[in-house]
Amino acid sequence: MMERVSVLRVLLLVIGIALAFSVSVQIEPRTKHCYYEKSQGNEWLFVDFTVTRGGLLDVRLKVTDPRGASVHEELHIFQEHTENRELMFHTAFEGTYSICFDNEMSRFTAKVVRFHTSVHRNQDKTDKVKTSKDKKELLKAEHLKPVEQSIQETQQTLKNIHDEQLYMRTREQVHRDTQESTFRRVYFFSFLESAVLLGMAAFQIFQLKRWFENQPSMRGF
């Protein structure tokens, strides 16, 4: 039981981190926004992003290395899955890497992109150089008083709860936007349907009238 709870907590932490630390930007149609990360070379660049509003929820991501060569390019559509797209790149060169979000394929709809970029030395998103010193530090830290330790645990749990809330808020927003779009479509098509049917009825009557009037045997009435 204890182990399951622990694993869940760590998992929540990991999921939560991605979204809790992201920044939102609105990208107008026919524009692209670029953000940068500096790397000292031989590190790992993490990019995670999602599109929360705008049309098909699609955006083109382009990651470029300091020499100007493209590291990765993809057009991702978030319509079906609203989970973050998480990518990891090995930075071979030292310098400034650029991460661009491109909305140039859209003519009218702006897109809202939430993203987070970071550079770490290790693949597990830490900067620590793994040595036996770290183990000793871990052991030393166990001398926390039980009260302090329990306060730290509570703080962490609260942070996790808050991160989870932010995640749910984003999902709820996307679903709400879909529903509002559905309502607009229902309104529009109801009116269109009525207009078309009434128009057709009138058209049928007047067309019949014309045919009868065009019959040679009817002329002169």
Add this chain to the structure above:
Amino acid sequence: MKKGERRGIVLSIVVLYLLCVVPVRSVLFYLNEGETKCFLEEVPEHTLMLVNFNAEDVRNTGSPLGITVSVQEPNSGAVNYQTFGLVNKYAFTSEHNGEYKICIGSNSSSWFGTGARLEVHLDIESGAAATDYSAVAKADHLSSMELEIKKMVDLAEEVMNEQNYQRGREVEFEDVVFTTNSRVHWWSVIQTILFIVSAVWQIRYLRSYFQKKKLI
């Protein structure tokens, strides 16, 4: 120490350890002269927001530059506009629920364009992460234990604020859903009546037309 307790302690340490190396929400971007970049931040009301920026002129033109920060409120669209030096912090408390638009722009006091390019490191924090606890500790003379408890209370309040916000949004949305439901219902009824009326009109019109033309 029981085995379960020990495992709990080690796990907490690992989790804390992981958290220490997680970065804050920071973005790096470049601003040419007169350019502005905007960021959106959705927060509940009464949340402390901190905008922390550090700009540097990469072309070293030496011209006097400033950073303008403008914050747009969610519903009223009112904009609060301020100018700062290149490295500064700007804090404000959100008065309404909703999405705030925070725009960072470059501002130069010289007449001619100097071709300066600013490299800006920007941090946007909200809630407990935006509070400077060392200042709070000094102001209220709190011991380290009391400070940790205060942090915990602030975090709990943040969770509560978010819940209230969600509840309010759900109520709003419920209204929209029920309104749409009743509108669709009434529209179907009206549409049916319209079609019956139109069918009756068609038949009567045709009948009177044929009677006029002496076909019936």
